[in-house]
Amino acid sequence: MTHDPSSECSNTSHDKASTKVSARLHQQCVDLLTEVDAFRSLLETNLRNPQLVEVRQFRSNVNSELKMLQKLEQKLTVQIKNQRTSEEKGVEADNEADQSGEEGQPNKELSSSQQIGDGKSDNIDHEIEMRLVHALRSSNMPFYQAVWDIASNSCEGLLAMGKRFYWDHEFETNRVGKGSGGGDKQANKDKRKSVFVDIVAADGAEWVKVSTISESRLLFEMAKKGWEAESEDDFSDSDDKRPAKRTILRNFDGDDPGEDDDDDEMELIKLARDLRKAANATRVRYKHPQVRLVLPKIGEGSVPEIDDILAELRSYGIQVECQANLTPRQGKSDLTRLLPQPFKNFTPTLNVDCTLLLAMVSDLSHIKDITILPSFHRAIVRQIEVEKDMPLLPSELWPSMGSHELICASEAAVRMREIVELIGSTTEKARMDILMESPASYGVDRKTLIERFQALSDHTVPTDWAIPVKIVDAQPEIESCLAEKKLPSVADDVADGLSDINYSVFMYGWVKDMTTITSNRTIDKQIETTIEKNRNDDESIEGPHVWVCDTARSLVGKDKGRKD
Known part of the structure; x- marks a missing residue:
């Protein structure tokens, strides 16, 4: 056998x-x-x-x-x-x-x-x-691959591959950016009032959600949930045999689609509604993030019922992309485009806060091997340790400034000089005289100033660094602008909450519509919160453009217990 x-x-x-x-x-x-x-x-x-x-x-x-x-x-x-x-x-x-x-x-x-x-x-x-x-x-691998392909092919300035965002919470909890808790999970948040975003790009300004639902599955769900096309009348009139305009049936009765139970709602429609709620509760640089929904397995223009669903999705102010909108992946992607681009929208002239002026002259920022003394404040010891791993000037400050013209309010310059003269070392004082517009820098060309500064630094000073920092009298322009109501009315509320020096620095940047660079995250957040609480549904209001450096540097001569 x-x-x-x-x-x-x-x-x-x-x-x-x-x-x-x-x-x-x-x-x-x-x-x-x-x-x-x-x-x-x-x-x-x-x-x-x-x-x-x-x-x-x-x-x-x-x-x-x-x-x-x-x-x-x-x-x-x-x-x-x-x-x-x-x-x-x-x-x-x-x-x-x-x-x-x-x-x-x-x-x-x-x-x-x-x-x-x-x-x-x-x-x-x-x-x-x-x-x-x-x-x-x-x-789930095809889904993960689709998310990555969409991110690497069509996004820039990536901040997250997967992040949850909530609504019905205070503005502060939904900020997106450095050090914020924009989408962070917190115990007191209701997950039912949240949405999971697959890609957070454009440095937080764009959300991308990917759904790999197929056309057949979508049509099946439409039938199961009771979504169907109907006519306003069987025919537009007795003699015209053409059907009237088709409409979509929604599975809720109230004026607010969010007030009813979602059990009978189509998942894509519920998703679009949740994305809109979360986006409306989130601000990135005073604007709501743009939302993009990508449907790589859905075609458009061939199935009327699906086109109706796509139109409904777009009615929430969401950009919807289908198969035809997607660019096929060609080989390996340029991953550098995914790197955050925090300096992309910087203005030609940068308004420098006192906190960063001090960082630019500190011995901590320029001397690679500083002997840690018993008298050093623990904060200085920590800064020395951090500086060894990632030097502030070469890794962040110099790249942020580039060749931009640098200015600072006279109040910031005066405060900086007071601090350096009081507690600064000899080298810190010497750098200040080169960095700031002063008698020591008058009539000296940039090349010579860079060479003098280089002699005081262990790092390679960029030759296009636009020193000296020009000192401006900010008060007259601020007062004139406020008197003429050139800023939104909320500017008065912002101004009332600022100290004299912060008023000069941040209000001047706002008045001149220029980027202010600082390490004072507290004031930046205070300004944003004040604007959000007083905007009164005016979506056009934008506050000062502020970039916050992750960290600052103290002067090495600072005594333990003494405050700047």
Whole structure:
């Protein structure tokens, strides 16, 4: 009796199918992890604090998917091995049966048992294989790949690969940017009043949500949820056989779609509504983030019912992109475009706060090997440690300033000079005289000033650094602008909450519509909060453009316990 190969062929074809799917998904995971790790290396190289860009959880999700695939591959390997062992035993049993029967007569009892046994084996193997194939095809890997491809192909200034945002909370809890808790999970927040955004880009100004729902699945859900097209009348009139304009039925009764239960609402519509709520509760540089919904498996213009859904999604002020809008990926992406671009919108002239003027002359910023003395305040010791890992000037301040013209309010210059003269070291005083517009810098060309400054620094001073910093009288322009009501009325509320020096610095930047650079995060947040609480639904109001440096530097001569 010879072995029937039909069962083996059937199982082999399934094995090849599952093996092929598994290998493809496995390789996708490996390739994606490689790209994410390459981007993380870029962050480590280019950012003082790489953790500000949230990609860790996304990478963890992909890695978990890889582990799941590896477990399925192990099951598949065991299944194939067991199957082959069983087949080999079956062949041996058949041979033994042939030998035990009478010559020329088949062993009917064994043949019948063999046939029944083979059938059960085939069914079991087939069921196991189908479950494996189903598990493989249910993998989240295609979704993760789609999210990454959309980010790397169409986004810039990445801040997060996955972040949750809430609504019905105070403005302060929904800020996006350095040091903010914009989408951070907090115990007192209701997750039901939140939305998960797949990509936060444009330095926080753009949210991208990806849905890999298929057209067939969308149409099925439309039917299940009771969404259907109808006419206002059966026909527009008795003589006109053309249907009237089609409309979409919504599954809620009230004027506010958010006031009813969402159980019967279509997931995409609910998603769009939640994205809009969260975006309306979030401000990035005084504006709500732009929302983009990407549907890579949905076509537009061929199925009227789907087009109606797309129109409904767009009615929430959301940009919707379908298959035809997406650019196919061509090879490896330029990951540098994903790096945050905090200096992209800087004005040609920068308004420098006193906090950064001090950082620019501090010995901590320029001397690589400073001996830590017992008299040093613990804050100075910490700054020395941080400076060794990532020097402030080369990594952040000089790149931020570039070749921009630098100015500062006279109040900031006076305060800075008072501090340096009081507690600054000899070298800190010398740098101040070179940096600031003063008799020591009058009539001296930039090249010479850079050379003098270089002699006082262990770092390479950029030759295009626009020193000296020009000192301006800010008060007259601020008062004139406020008197003429050139700023929004909320400017009076902002001004009332500022000290004299902060009034001069931040109000001058606002009046002149120029970027103010500072390390004073407290004042920046105070200004934003004041504006949000007093904007009175006026969406056009924007406050001063402020860039906050992550850290500051004290003067090395500062005594323990003394405050600037």
